[in-house]
Amino acid sequence: xxxxxxxxxxxxxxxxxxxxxxxxxxxxxxxxxxxxxxxxxxxxxxxxxxxxxxxxxxxxxxxxxxxxxxxxxxxxxxxxxxxxxxxxxxxxxxxxxxxxxxxxxxxxxxxxxxxxxxxxxxxxxxxxxxxxxxxxxxxxxxxxxxxxxxxxxxxxxxxxxxxxxxxxxxxxxxxxxxxxxxxxxxxxxxxxxxxxxxxxxxxxxxxxxxxxxxxxxxxxxxxxxxxxxxxxxxxxxxxxxxxxxxxxxxxxxxxxxxxxxxxxxxxxxxxxxxxxxxxxxxxxxxxxxxxxxxxxxxxxxxxxxxxxxxxxxxxxxxxxxxxxxxxxxxxxxxxxxxxxxxxxx
Amino acid sequence: xxxxxxxxxxxxxxxxxxxxxxxxxxxxxxxxxxxxxxxxxxxxxxxxxxxxxxxxxxxxxxxxxxxxxxxxxxxxxxxxxxxxxxxxxxxxxx
Numbered sequence: 453x454x455x456x457x458x459x460x461x462x463x464x465x466x467x468x469x470x471x472x473x474x475x476x477x478x479x480x481x482x483x484x485x486x487x488x489x490x491x492x493x494x495x496x497x498x499x500x501x502x503x504x505x506x507x508x509x510x511x512x513x514x515x516x517x518x519x520x521x522x523x524x525x526x527x528x529x530x531x532x533x534x535x536x537x538x539x540x541x542x543x544x545x546x547x548x549x550x551x552x553x554x555x556x557x558x559x560x561x562x563x564x565x566x567x568x569x570x571x572x573x574x575x576x577x578x579x580x581x582x583x584x585x586x587x588x589x590x591x592x593x594x595x596x597x598x599x600x601x602x603x604x605x606x607x608x609x610x611x612x613x614x615x616x617x618x619x620x621x622x623x624x625x626x627x628x629x630x631x632x633x634x635x636x637x638x639x640x641x642x643x644x645x646x647x648x649x650x651x652x653x654x655x656x657x658x659x660x661x662x663x664x665x666x667x668x669x670x671x672x673x674x675x676x677x678x679x680x681x682x683x684x685x686x687x688x689x690x691x692x693x694x695x696x697x698x699x700x701x702x703x704x705x706x707x708x709x710x711x712x713x714x715x716x717x718x719x720x721x722x723x724x725x726x727x728x729x730x731x732x733x734x735x736x737x738x739x740x741x742x743x744x745x746x747x748x749x750x751x752x753x754x755x756x757x758x759x760x761x762x763x764x765x766x767x768x769x770x771x772x773x774x775x776x777x778x779x780x781x782x783x784x785x786x787x788x789x790x791x792x793x794x795x796x797x
Numbered sequence: 798x799x800x801x802x803x804x805x806x807x808x809x810x811x812x813x814x815x816x817x818x819x820x821x822x823x824x825x826x827x828x829x830x831x832x833x834x835x836x837x838x839x840x841x842x843x844x845x846x847x848x849x850x851x852x853x854x855x856x857x858x859x860x861x862x863x864x865x866x867x868x869x870x871x872x873x874x875x876x877x878x879x880x881x882x883x884x885x886x887x888x889x890x891x
Contacts, residue, residue, distance in 0.1 A: 752813065756871045761816025761828045764869070768829035769816055783869030787862065790871060 475635055475662045481682075482637040482654045487558050495551060502547075509539075582622035582650065584611070588630030588643035588665070591672035591773060592736055592749040598622075603696040604726070608736030610744045612681045614688040615658045623649040628670065634663030634680045642667055655682035662750075671772030677750035698727025699739045699796050710792025713785045718778065725796065735775065742796040748773075760790045800878075800885030808883050812873050821890055831870060837890040844868065854887065855880040 480489040585596040597605035613619045623632055625643040632651065633640040641651045655661065665676035683691060702708045714720070715729055722735035730738075741747075744754050748770055752758040761768075764786060766775035781789060806823065809815065815826025819833035840849050844865055847853040856863075858880040861870035875883065 752816065753811065755811075755813055755873070757813030757873050758816045760869070760871055761813060761830050764817070764830045765828065768827055783867050786869045787871050 475664070477635045479636050481659065481661065482656050484638045484653065485636055486656075488639055491551075491554055491558060494554070498547060498551075582620045584613070584619060585622045585624065586611070586632060586643070588623070588625040588627075588632070588669070589774075590627050590670050591665070591676040591770075593632075593676075593678060594626070594736065597692060597695070599692070603692075605692060605695045606724070606737040607695055607740060607744075609677070609749050610679045610681060610746070612683060612688055612691050613653070613655060614685040615655045615682040616685070618652050618654045621651050621653060623651060629667050630665045630669050630676070631667035632663070632678070633666040634661050634678055636661045636663075637680065640666045655680075658682050658684055658687075660745075672749075672770050675749060675751045675770055677746075679746060679750045694743070694797075695740055699725040700742075701727070702792055702795065706788045707792045707795050709785070710788035710790070713781060713789045714792055717780065717789075718776075722775075738793065738796060740796055742794045754794075756790050756794065759793060760786055763789065800881030800883070802882070802886040802889050804879075805882035805884070805886030808875070808879050809886060812875065812883075814883075817870070822886075834887060834890060837887040839891065844870075851884055851888070854884045858883050 477485070477492060478489050480486045582598055585598055587594040587596075593609050593611070595607045595609075595611050597603065597607075599605075621632075623641055623643045624647075625645045627645065629645065630643040631640045632643060634653070637655055638651060638653045641649050643649065659682055661680040661682065663678035663680060665673055665678075667673075669676065702711045711728070714725070719738075720730035720732050722732040724731050724733065724737045724739065726737075726739040741754075746752060747754045747759060747762055748766065751770060752762065762775070763778055764781070765777050766773055767777050809820060809823055810825065814820060815823055815828055817828040817830035818826060819828065819835070820826035821835055843849050843853055843857050844861070847857065847864065855877070859875050859877065860872045861868045862872055
């Protein structure tokens with residue numbers, strides 16, 4: 453392989469990393485994303501054609517060469533007002549008007565609104581009862597399922613939704629401004645401290661969709677990933693029912709020792725495992741951590757190796773993140789702790 | 798050494814060795830939990846107790862707690878052929 457080919461090959465994993473779908477606006481898998489993709493390709497094509505026309509006109513003007521400075525001939529600068537009026541004002545007015553109304557149409561079809569908006573927006577917000585509440589944190593996503601009153605389902609970073617139907621999401625922030633963006637499904641919407649935003653998303657087919665925070669929010673902003681899993685409704689309901697259960701109780705000596713290490717250690721100050729005394733709310737809910745595909749806001753695969761490295765020294769994997777170095781466990785305790793967390797399916 | 802270093806490199810990434818070790822040649826391997834694996838082929842002792850021979854390295858990768866019960870290095874379920882591949886990669890670190 454040549455150097456250039458090697459370079460290109462080394463970039464490939466960046467685009468193919470981890471998940472099933474490419475994180476791109478042009479890879480649309482839902483009605484909102486399709487509209488955005490259509491509008492942006494229409495814009496791109498229109499502007500490319502416009503530029504080609506402008507270059508052609510420039511070439512004609514250069515070729516026409518009305519007089520020459522060398523020959524001291526008078527240069528003809530008269531005429532051309534019609535070109536400016538039609539090409540510079542009338543046509544751009546028409547083209548931009550068309551895109552303006554196409555853009556407005558997109559906004560009304562896929563409402564993105566907050567309670568700070570105009571009155572009719574506030575009414576729309578009240579009508580669309582949210583199914584999911586997402587709270588942005590530095591640098592992870594807290595996810596509440598609001599469906600049934602008797603269910604308490606809180607998870608993090610891996611957001612499951614039923615496919616084929618719209619899902620209303622309420623967006624809040626616990627600290628700074630974040631922005632929720634899964635490019636294959638919808639446009640960006642900010643999570644603003646002290647305010648509420650809403651977004652309606654729909655996945656046209658089941659699959660894993662990747663996204664990330666789209667508003668700079670601090671040192672680990674670039675690693676604040678989103679994994680959105682759209683499932684067939686039956687599979688989603690099954691998933692939700694499992695997530696509503698308390699954490700799986702350990703059954704063998706190793707996982708029992710791990711649970712003891714978990715409950716005796718500092719973990720419970722920040723993390724919750726429902727069904728145990730661990731009720732910290734600063735970090736992600738770990739009740740079903742074993743069921744998640746990734747850890748560290750979807751930065752690393754969820755396996756024994758990455759999980760143990762993350763627990764003991766998350767700072768070396770995501771410098772500046774809020775998870776401190778944990779130095780009080782010995783090797784045996786660490787391995788059992790990982791075994792306990794992994795069985796929290 | 799019978800393993801395939803390129804396969805070993807991919808296995809190191811998927812098992813997450815780099816979440817605890819700094820490993821040359823692997824961009825994401827920047828863990829600060831266990832020792833960095835610089836110049837691995839030149840090391841003489843594994844885990845502070847075993848001579849660094851290919852057989853011992855493979856045994857250690859496959860099941861560290863079997864050799865040193867108190868170690869934090871987990872048994873990741875690495876198969877024998879995978880352990881050979883990983884060892885082959887580590888021995889490219891001269």
